[in-house]
Amino acid sequence: MHALFLSAAVFLAALFSLPSLAASRCEVNVPTERVDLAQVSLAYQSIGRASDPALLLVMGLGGQLIHWPDEVVVALCQQGFRVIRYDNRDVGLSTWRQTPVDANLTFEVLRYKLGLPVAAPYTLTDMADDAFGLMDALRVEQFHVLGASMGGMIAQHMAAMAPKRVESLTLIMTSSGAEGLPAPSAALVQLLSRRSAPNREVALEQQADLLAALGSPTVSDDRQALLDQAAQSYDRAFNPQGVERQIMAILAEPSRVTLLNRLRVPTLVVHGTADPLLPVMHGVHLAAHIRGSRLKLIPGLAHRFQEAFKAPLLGAVLPYLQAHREDTSHWAQIDPLPAPNLL
Numbered sequence: 001m002h003a004l005f006l007s008a009a010v011f012l013a014a015l016f017s018l019p020s021l022a023a024s025r026c027e028v029n030v031p032t033e034r035v036d037l038a039q040v041s042l043a044y045q046s047i048g049r050a051s052d053p054a055l056l057l058v059m060g061l062g063g064q065l066i067h068w069p070d071e072v073v074v075a076l077c078q079q080g081f082r083v084i085r086y087d088n089r090d091v092g093l094s095t096w097r098q099t100p101v102d103a104n105l106t107f108e109v110l111r112y113k114l115g116l117p118v119a120a121p122y123t124l125t126d127m128a129d130d131a132f133g134l135m136d137a138l139r140v141e142q143f144h145v146l147g148a149s150m151g152g153m154i155a156q157h158m159a160a161m162a163p164k165r166v167e168s169l170t171l172i173m174t175s176s177g178a179e180g181l182p183a184p185s186a187a188l189v190q191l192l193s194r195r196s197a198p199n200r201e202v203a204l205e206q207q208a209d210l211l212a213a214l215g216s217p218t219v220s221d222d223r224q225a226l227l228d229q230a231a232q233s234y235d236r237a238f239n240p241q242g243v244e245r246q247i248m249a250i251l252a253e254p255s256r257v258t259l260l261n262r263l264r265v266p267t268l269v270v271h272g273t274a275d276p277l278l279p280v281m282h283g284v285h286l287a288a289h290i291r292g293s294r295l296k297l298i299p300g301l302a303h304r305f306q307e308a309f310k311a312p313l314l315g316a317v318l319p320y321l322q323a324h325r326e327d328t329s330h331w332a333q334i335d336p337l338p339a340p341n342l343l
Contacts, residue, residue, distance in 0.1 A: 025049060026077035028070045032093060037133040039126075043093035044086035044134060048077040053167075053325050054140045055081040058131060058158075060149025060173075061250070062243040064092035064233060069305050075314050076146075079322050084138070088151075089122070089130055090242030097121055097245060120248035124150075127249065128157040132165070144321065146170040149278070149303065150250060153177065160259045168324040169267040169290075170317055173275055173303050175282035176289055178255045182279040188213050192247075196240065203238065204230040216274050216302040216309070260289040267293035268320045270313065272301025294320065 025048060032043050045065060055076055057068050065085040077083045087094040131154065135143060144167050147155030152174025159166040175181065184192075191210045197203035207230035212221050267290045271283025280297065287295035296316040301309045 026074045026083075028073050032065075034093070035134055035137040037130065037137070040089045040095040040130055040133075042086050042089070042095070042130060042134050044084060046082060046084050046138070047073055048082040050082060052080055052082040054135070054138075054143035055083050055321070056131060056135065056143050056145050057083065057085040058145060058147035058151030058154050059085070059088060059091075060147075060151045061246050062091055063088075063148075063151070064236060066092075066232065066236060067305070069310065072305065072310060072314065075318065076321070079318055080325055081144070081321070084134070084140075084143075086131075086134055087237075088127055088154075088246070090245050091239060092237045096239050096242050118248060118252040120252035121245050122249055124154050124249050124253050125157050125161070127154050128161055131158060132162060135165075141165060142167050144168045144170070144324065146172070146317070146321075147174065148172045148305075149174055150246065153250070153253065153256070156256055156260065156263075159263055159265050163263075163265065166265060168321070169265055170270070170321065171267065171286060172270045172313070172317075173272060173278060173283070173301075174269075174286065175278050176256050176260055176286045177253055178257050178285060181282050181285060184277045184279075185213075188276050200234060203234055207233065211304065214277060214303040215306055216272070216300045216304075218274065218300040219306055219308050221306075257289055260286070261291075263290055264292070265290070266324050268296065268317065269293055270296045270298065270316050272303070272309075273297055273299050274302045277303040 028045075028047055030045050030047060032045055035042050035044065043065070057065075057073075059065065059067055065087050068085045073083050073085065089095050090097055131145075135141075142165050145155045145158055147153070147170070149172075152171040155169055155171060156174075156176075159169055183189075191206075191213050194206050194210075197206055204227050208223065208226035211226045211229065212223075215221050267287075269283050269287040269290070271278075271280055271286075273280050275282070283297065284295065287293045298309060298312045298316065301312070305313070
């Protein structure tokens with residue numbers, strides 16, 4: 001155990017002492033650009049050399065590209081990746097959809113609880129198509145995918161939809177969507193349901209409350225820091241109706257277990273033992289259904305990229321990505337469905 005800890009410490013020390021040339025190549029303060037697709041316009045940033053292997057970061061529910069911590073992006077880039085982060089549809093500076101007149105989140109949540117089909121303005125596969133459209137526009141054929149939370153669900157679809165394009169999957173704090181897995185805490189669900197705010201001040205307080213609830217019980221958050229983070233997000237883009245539509249897309253999604261059982265792709269699953277939104281069994285179950293995947297559980301990690309857990313997260317993710325950075329011998333595959341029995 002001590003040897004493992006020492007090797008991880010040496011790895012991280014070497015990482016953060018890379019020469020300034022790598023630092024300048026991995027400058028995160030690059031312009032936010034835009035690509036217009038058939039259905040949506042996506043805002044994105046590309047960090048690193050275009051000639052380096054590409055790593056696409058797919059953010060979770062309501063998250064913007066700025067919610068990938070800059071130091072994490074730099075660390076990924078310094079491993080020799082071209083890191084691409086973007087705003088999903090309905091958040092940030094990407095296209096915001098108009099909610100159909102007949103779409104009602106409260107009604108769809110009730111249908112979900114009753115086990116009835118949920119109607120959504122779009123699906124997670126539509127969002128996976130968005131990601132492929134972005135990479136097509138950037139002329140990137142094969143790439144690695146790292147998805148967090150809802151972004152991990154989108155990433156699962158990407159590997160199934162275009163297996164030869166996805167070189168590896170890293171799935172952080174996400175789920176298979178199977179029935180019977182532990183539900184979020186009731187208090188957290190109540191906070192997530194607060195989507196209207198009369199003014200900026202109330203919106204920031206609500207978001208700070210949610211961030212605190214998504215954090216680890218082992219870490220004491222600074223309230224002002226949470227408010228500052230909420231303000232940065234609000235001032236860049238505030239679209240609670242878009243988040244509602246993303247929630248409906250998640251609720252409308254059936255279990256992905258059958259898809260995962262057929263998937264053959266190098267996969268790392270990282271999950272926290274203190275996740276209040278997707279409790280740890282979501283990660284365990286996900287890894288169990290992807291053949292050959294690796295599971296890394298991080299003690300105390302919840303459902304946020306908190307400062308105290310950035311080093312453990314990087315310690316789990318970076319060696320895995322580095323091992324697969326130039327290895328294209330295990331491009332994603334998906335087993336064919338059995339032929340129907342016509343007798």
